[in-house]
Structures are given as structure tokens and as C-alpha cells.
Amino acid sequence: MKKIVLVGTLVLMSLSSCVSKKKFTELESKNKEIQDLLNSATVKLNNCLTEKSSIASQLEYLKKNNSDLINSSKELTVLTTKGAQNLEKSLESLKEKDLKISRLQDALTKKDSVTLALVTSLKKEVGLNDPDINVNVEKGVVFISIADNLLFKSGSYEVSPGAKSVLAKVAKVVNSKPDFECMVEGHTDNVPIKSTVLLDNWDLSVKRATSIVRVLQNELGVDPKQLIPAGRSYYVPLVENDTPENRSKNRRTKIIILPKIDQFYDMIEKEMKNLEAK
Incomplete structure (x- = not known):
């Protein structure tokens, strides 16, 4: 089972039309809760697998005992009441463990399968041959990194006309996933901004x-x-901002596509509660 870990800390900077720092802090906190919950789920899942193995061994032992009794009596016999009860309990316990393991695995791997399908769609739409566009998965989250020379002129925040064809491909995939969120991150190099319109690189x-x-x-x-x-x-x-080439690499826009955090959190939390209740 693959361990799923979601988005790391994202530092959001709000202006009039962007997400607030408070909203980002809440998202960051919820991401940490999910990570802790996934770690706990993995521990519980491993415990379930261990218990399943133990119960299976007990079941084989009980079956062998009953077989020995039948052979020694040389006649058709039935299990003793106690043996039958133990066998029935063992079978029921094994069935419950299998069910809990299956449900938890389904919850944890559902995101994996959706992420794989999403990456395939994005690579098909965006293409693999452009060195200025990179689609990959980091910690279970899909990232699209686009060099700023495709999107903006130097020092500008006005989207260039040619960039819209690239963004249209991204939009096509996002529109096909209404249960996903799309975070757009702006990244700059460390050269100070000199503008009457822009305050600094944050801006x-x-x-x-x-x-x-x-x-x-x-x-x-x-x-x-x-x-x-x-x-x-x-x-x-x-990379380090120590050469013009490296500074160019650092000037980029990252588009992060991920399941809505609340939905994924609720799904895992529900399965964890079901696991603990059994």
C-alpha cells in the first residue's frame, strides 16, 4: 500500500483578489491533520494485517484438530460445541478484519488512482516535449510548472496572448474534475522589483x-x-539565484491540482472511525 502524503506548507499572500494568509494557514493546518491521519491509518492497517495473519494461523490449527478427531474416531463426527464456537468466532473475526482492511485500502488508494488518471490526462493535453512545461507528482499531488517566459514579459504580471493556449489545456483538465481544486502559485527570482506599481517580489x-x-x-x-x-x-x-540561467528557472508559475481537502479528509476520517469501532 502506498503511503499518501499531501501538499506541504504553502505560504499564501493575499491581496484584494487572492487567498488570505488565514485561509492558507487553515489549508496548511488541515494538510498536516491529513498527514497525521494517514500515518495513523497506516499503523492501524499494519496492525490489522498482523491480527489477520494470527487469526489465520489459529484457524488452521482448529481445522487440523477437528480433522485429527475425525480420523481417530474412524466415523463421521461433528465438531464439539466449544470447537465449533471457536471456529465460528475465528471465521467471523477474520471476515471483519478483511472487511476493515479492504475499506481502508479503498479509501487510501482511491486518491492514487485518480491522481494517476489526472497525470495521464495532463500529459496528454499539455504534451511532454516542451522543456518549459513540467508535469509531475510530488507527495501524491499533481504539479504543473510553467516557465514565466511562456506566461509573462519580464517584470510584468499581464498574461501574454500566447500563454492562453497553454492555460487552455490546463483548464480543459480542471474543468473535467469539478471535485478538484486548482492552486496557482507565482514564483520569482531574488532580484528586487523596481516599479511604482509593484511593491516587491511578494507583490x-x-x-x-x-x-x-x-x-x-x-x-x-x-x-x-x-x-x-x-x-x-x-x-x-x-536552484540558487546565482546566475541568469538559474534565476530564469526560478521565475515560474506552478499549478497544483488536488482533491478538495475537506472531501478527502472526511473520507479518511470516516474510514478511521469505522476501523476503530469494529
Whole structure:
């Protein structure tokens, strides 16, 4: 069983049209709850598997005992009342363990299968040959990283016309997954911004994220309830900002597509409660 771990800490920076820091903190806290819950589920699942193995051994022992009794008497016989009760209890316990394990595995692997299908769809739509677009999975979450030279002019947060063809492919996949959320993260290099419009790199990264969100909503028909804009400034670089080439790599927009956190959390929590109640 694959261990699923969701999105790590995301630092959200709110302006008038972007997600608030409070909202991001709540999402970050809920992600941590999910991680803790998944870890707990894995421990409980391993315990169930151990108990299942033990019960199976007991069942074989009981069957062998009953077989020996039948052979020694050389006549048709039935299990003693006590033996029959023990066997019945063992079978029932084994059945319950199998059911609990199956339900928990279904809950934990459902996201895996959906994520795999999502990655396949994205790679088919976006394509694999463009070095400025990268689709991958990190910690069970689908990421699309797009170099800023495809989306914006240097120092600008206005989406270039050519970028909309790329965003249209992303929007097509997001629109096919109404139960998913789409977080748009803006990332910059560490060169200070000199502009009367932009205050700093925080400002630029957030405005770029909200510009992408507006295109997805207003021009490409993505439900705004699925969209979350966020700015990360230059604090999450891919490489050191020590050369022009590296700074270019760090200027990017990351689109994160993930199941709605509340729905996934509720699904796992429900199965955990069922497991504990049995």
C-alpha cells in the first residue's frame, strides 16, 4: 500500500483578489491533520494485517484438530460445541478484519488512482516535449510548472496572448474534475522589483497568480470555487539565484491540482472511525 502524503506548507499572500494568509494557514493546518491521519491509518492497517495473519494461523490449527478427531474416531463426527464456537468466532473475526482492511485500502488508494488518471490526462493535453512545461507528482499531488517566459514579459504580471493556449489545456483538465481544486502559485527570482506599481517580489508573485486565475475563470470557464491564487516570492527556489540561467528557472508559475481537502479528509476520517469501532 502506498503511503499518501499531501501538499506541504504553502505560504499564501493575499491581496484584494487572492487567498488570505488565514485561509492558507487553515489549508496548511488541515494538510498536516491529513498527514497525521494517514500515518495513523497506516499503523492501524499494519496492525490489522498482523491480527489477520494470527487469526489465520489459529484457524488452521482448529481445522487440523477437528480433522485429527475425525480420523481417530474412524466415523463421521461433528465438531464439539466449544470447537465449533471457536471456529465460528475465528471465521467471523477474520471476515471483519478483511472487511476493515479492504475499506481502508479503498479509501487510501482511491486518491492514487485518480491522481494517476489526472497525470495521464495532463500529459496528454499539455504534451511532454516542451522543456518549459513540467508535469509531475510530488507527495501524491499533481504539479504543473510553467516557465514565466511562456506566461509573462519580464517584470510584468499581464498574461501574454500566447500563454492562453497553454492555460487552455490546463483548464480543459480542471474543468473535467469539478471535485478538484486548482492552486496557482507565482514564483520569482531574488532580484528586487523596481516599479511604482509593484511593491516587491511578494507583490509580483501574487499579482501573477491572480492574473492566471482571472484568465482561467473569465476566459476559459473554470469554476472560481476551484481556484486558489497564491504568491511565494523568491523563497522557494528550484536552484540558487546565482546566475541568469538559474534565476530564469526560478521565475515560474506552478499549478497544483488536488482533491478538495475537506472531501478527502472526511473520507479518511470516516474510514478511521469505522476501523476503530469494529
